[in-house]
Amino acid sequence: MENSGQSFDPHASSLSGTAQPEVLEELYRVRSSIDNIDAALIHLLAERFKATQRVGVLKATHSLPPADPGREAAQISRLRALARDAQLDPVFAEKFLAFIIDEVIRHHEAISENIKAGGDGSPVSGEDAGDETDD
Amino acid sequence: MENSGQSFDPHASSLSGTAQPEVLEELYRVRSSIDNIDAALIHLLAERFKATQRVGVLKATHSLPPADPGREAAQISRLRALARDAQLDPVFAEKFLAFIIDEVIRHHEAISENIKAGGDGSPVSGEDAGDETDD
Numbered sequence: 212m213e214n215s216g217q218s219f220d221p222h223a224s225s226l227s228g229t230a231q232p233e234v235l236e237e238l239y240r241v242r243s244s245i246d247n248i249d250a251a252l253i254h255l256l257a258e259r260f261k262a263t264q265r266v267g268v269l270k271a272t273h274s275l276p277p278a279d280p281g282r283e284a285a286q287i288s289r290l291r292a293l294a295r296d297a298q299l300d301p302v303f304a305e306k307f308l309a310f311i312i313d314e315v316i317r318h319h320e321a322i323s324e325n326i327k328a329g330g331d332g333s334p335v336s337g338e339d340a341g342d343e344t345d346d
Numbered sequence: 347m348e349n350s351g352q353s354f355d356p357h358a359s360s361l362s363g364t365a366q367p368e369v370l371e372e373l374y375r376v377r378s379s380i381d382n383i384d385a386a387l388i389h390l391l392a393e394r395f396k397a398t399q400r401v402g403v404l405k406a407t408h409s410l411p412p413a414d415p416g417r418e419a420a421q422i423s424r425l426r427a428l429a430r431d432a433q434l435d436p437v438f439a440e441k442f443l444a445f446i447i448d449e450v451i452r453h454h455e456a457i458s459e460n461i462k463a464g465g466d467g468s469p470v471s472g473e474d475a476g477d478e479t480d481d
Contacts, residue, residue, distance in 0.1 A: 219427075223420035226410055234408050241400050242417070248394045249421070250428055252387065253439055257432035259383045265376050273369050275361055282377070285358035286384070292354075293385055297392035303449055304388055310445055314438055 221246060256311075263315045267322040268332035277319045283312065356381060391446075398450045402457040403467035412454045418447065 222239055230238070270277060287305055294304035322332040357374055365373070405412060422440055429439035457467040 219424040220420055223416050225414050225416035227416075230408060230410055234404065234410075238401060238404055241397050241404070245394060245397045245401075246421075246424070248390055248397070249425060249443075252390055252394070252442075253425060253428045253434060254432050255383055255387055255390070256439075256442065257429070257434035259380060259387070260434060262376050262380045262383065266373060266380075269369060269373055269376070273365060275365055275369075279360050281358050281360035281362075285355055286381075289354040289381070290384060290388060293388045294392070297389050299388060299392035299395060304391075306449075307387075307391065307445075308384075310442075314441075 259311070260315070260318075264318075264322070264332075267315075267319045268326070270319070271323040271326040271332055277316055277323070394446070395450070395453075399453075399457070399467075402450075402454045403461070405454070406458040406461040406467055412451055412458070 221243055224235070224238070226238070227235065267277075269275070287308060290304045290308050291301035294301040326332045356378055359370070359373070361373070362370065402412075404410070421443060425439045425443050426436035429436040461467045
């Protein structure tokens with residue numbers, strides 16, 4: 212079983228021999244912030260998929276369609292605006308949402324199948340199993 | 347100019363007429379959490395790209411290669427472990443990192459071109475311009 216951070220080397224780099232020590236020092240400093248941000252992103256994504264898992268069960272239980280174009284259009288427009296305010300490329304923000312929604316819909320299908328087969332929509336165990344659905 | 351949230355309807359949905367009111371109520375409740383998480387994700391991504399922008403300038407200034415396979419391998423392994431701890435599909439976490447790094451490298455090239463042309467690596471203005479680089 213993997214254990215977060217146990218064997219992670221924050222200075223892992225293929226550039227070690229190729230750059231001046233003070234440049235590498237600065238690189239590691241910035242990378243340590245990137246690593247902190249990535250940990251936060253992973254945990255937020257986990258929380259987001261818990262929420263979409265609830266949405267998926269709700270939709271499957273009440274035979275609602277997985278896709279919701281009206282919702283999706285509102286989300287895209289909001290995320291683009293938020294991105295602009297945060298000085299993030301709005302095109303990237305839209306691609307990011309599409310990337311997440313692709314994953315959500317992929318797993319929604321699994322939940323729907325599970326419920327049709329008499330289950331409770333819980334994710335199947337195993338590495339490839341997701342615990343998310345549409346939104 | 348877009349303004350975040352100004353015209354966002356958190357109840358926007360193509361399902362409005364098709365579901366019982368109490369089901370929609372529950373759907374909106376969960377979606378409001380998803381919307382909060384998405385705002386946090388966008389702001390964290392903006393901060394992450396600020397950091398990779400600094401890495402890109404550093405690398406371009408010191409003629410370091412954009413890719414760093416040793417760093418990337420360490421990141422993948424750490425994010426997979428973090429994902430497991432957070433009950434997120436590690437396969438998805440790896441895809442997510444690849445998605446981000448693709449964008450980062452795409453913009454790294456722009457920074458490198460900018461510096462070669464005598465600039466300071468600042469992002470070009472305009473909707474398609476990113477302010478990020480490798481990491």
